[in-house]
Amino acid sequence: MMDKDSLILPKDFPELKNDTFLRAARGEEVEHIPVWCMRQAGRYLPEFRESRAGKDFFETCRSPEACCELTLQPLRRFPFDASIIFSDILVVPQAMGMDVEMTPGKGPTFPEPLKDPEDLKRLKTKVDVSSELGYVFKAITLTRHRIEGKVPLIGFTGAPWTLMSYMIEGGGSPTHSKAKRWLYRYPEASHKLLSQLTDVIVDYLLGQVKAGAQALQVFESHAGCLGPVEFKEFSLPYLRDIARRVKDKIKLSGLDSVPMMVFAKDGHYGLEDLADSGYEVVSLDWTIDPCSARLRTGGKVSLQGNMDPCALYATKERISEIVKKMLEGFGMKGYIANLGHGLYPDMDPENVGAFVEAVHTHSRQLLKSN
Numbered sequence: 001m002m003d004k005d006s007l008i009l010p011k012d013f014p015e016l017k018n019d020t021f022l023r024a025a026r027g028e029e030v031e032h033i034p035v036w037c038m039r040q041a042g043r044y045l046p047e048f049r050e051s052r053a054g055k056d057f058f059e060t061c062r063s064p065e066a067c068c069e070l071t072l073q074p075l076r077r078f079p080f081d082a083s084i085i086f087s088d089i090l091v092v093p094q095a096m097g098m099d100v101e102m103t104p105g106k107g108p109t110f111p112e113p114l115k116d117p118e119d120l121k122r123l124k125t126k127v128d129v130s131s132e133l134g135y136v137f138k139a140i141t142l143t144r145h146r147i148e149g150k151v152p153l154i155g156f157t158g159a160p161w162t163l164m165s166y167m168i169e170g171g172g173s174p175t176h177s178k179a180k181r182w183l184y185r186y187p188e189a190s191h192k193l194l195s196q197l198t199d200v201i202v203d204y205l206l207g208q209v210k211a212g213a214q215a216l217q218v219f220e221s222h223a224g225c226l227g228p229v230e231f232k233e234f235s236l237p238y239l240r241d242i243a244r245r246v247k248d249k250i251k252l253s254g255l256d257s258v259p260m261m262v263f264a265k266d267g268h269y270g271l272e273d274l275a276d277s278g279y280e281v282v283s284l285d286w287t288i289d290p291c292s293a294r295l296r297t298g299g300k301v302s303l304q305g306n307m308d309p310c311a312l313y314a315t316k317e318r319i320s321e322i323v324k325k326m327l328e329g330f331g332m333k334g335y336i337a338n339l340g341h342g343l344y345p346d347m348d349p350e351n352v353g354a355f356v357e358a359v360h361t362h363s364r365q366l367l368k369s370n
């Protein structure tokens with residue numbers, strides 16, 4: 001019998017029963033197209049709102065029990081083929097010494113954002129991820145046990161540029177002009193900050209794999225405000241470095257390799273480069289056509305995405321049609337169905353169910369007729 005203590009050790013995990021997502025990530029044969037949703041643990045679920053009610057967001061993130069419960073909630077409702085650990089990308093700036101609050105109705109807020117390169121002194125130079133972010137590792141380990149091998153568990157991080165922009169903007173921003181000011185005005189300090197973030201991220205992702213994460217996604221959510229030139233200088237090299245160093249360290253530690261996925265939202269100008277950056281899967285937002293994404297990535301990677309989340313406001317019949325077209329566009333090899341960004345709080349859980357079912361049903365039919 002499992003006692004409470006054995007649930008926190010990253011070993012003797014239950015055997016994986018559904019590896020469809022992992023096979024698709026590696027470009028292998030599948031019986032149906034796997035599907036999950038970004039923000040599948042989120043406010044569109046009444047049980048999520050109830051669990052989160054009255055609790056501080058980052059307090060919740062620091063509770064392995066709460067993270068585990070929130071991660072499992074969507075799996076009780078829908079036959080998703082993967083789960084993603086409940087946490088947030090902003091735990092990394094916190095680990096580096098910055099305060100971050102989640103203001104209801106406003107989103108993440110940094111009371112003291114970085115203003116100029118002098119402020120880099122405020123950041124910890126060495127971050128011990130097991131003491132600063134050990135709570136995420138515990139949440140992953142606990143969830144791997146409690147998920148009972150139903151589906152794989154994805155770990156994640158924000159990418160260096162996206163985290164840098166939050167640390168300078170102090171929150172969301174329509175233009176990211178304060179953070180971009182650094183790129184143009186202080187390129188050296190920008191690279192210094194991006195390298196510092198990269199070092200923490202590499203250790204953080206390795207720690208997640210050691211704790212039991214079976215795949216990793218790197219969120220470059222703010223790729224869209226960069227152009228191709230800035231992307232090549234301030235985002236891509238760090239994304240590449242992360243993939244290479246994490247893979248090297250996984251190998252050196254004797255761990256099994258895990259597929260790595262990169263999501264550069266609105267970064268379609270960089271698609272060819274992303275397909276060549278050391279990740280197994282490139283995740284796409286909805287502004288790119290599935291066929292052209294395939295052509296431009298030339299079979300080098302698996303693709304993931306990319307239904308407009310707002311299509312979930314359509315009727316179930318319409319959702320089914322949209323899904324069918326999307327599956328035909330991407331094809332049945334090396335493809336993971338997802339939305340092009342996270343679910344919104346006002347979305348109807350029933351339509352999320354319709355999306356998942358449409359992916360499974362249409363893909364089984366398409367695979368049969370192939």
Ligand SMILES: Cc1c2[nH]c(c1CCC(=O)O)Cc1[nH]c(c(CCC(=O)O)c1C)Cc1[nH]c(c(CCC(=O)O)c1C)Cc1[nH]c(c(C)c1CCC(=O)O)C2
Pocket residue numbers: 037038039040041042043052057084085086087088089090102103104105106107108156172219221265342
């Ligand atoms: C940019 C970013 C953040 N966080 C994240 C990103 C990258 C993905 C993306 O581009 O959306 C990543 C993230 N955040 C969360 C997850 C959990 C796993 C999942 O996807 O189900 C993941 C993968 C939980 C969360 N993170 C957050 C919520 C909602 C707030 C809550 O539960 O109280 C959830 C479920 C809060 C958050 N955290 C952040 C924002 C912009 C917000 C939204 C603020 C708001 O809408 O009020 C920063």
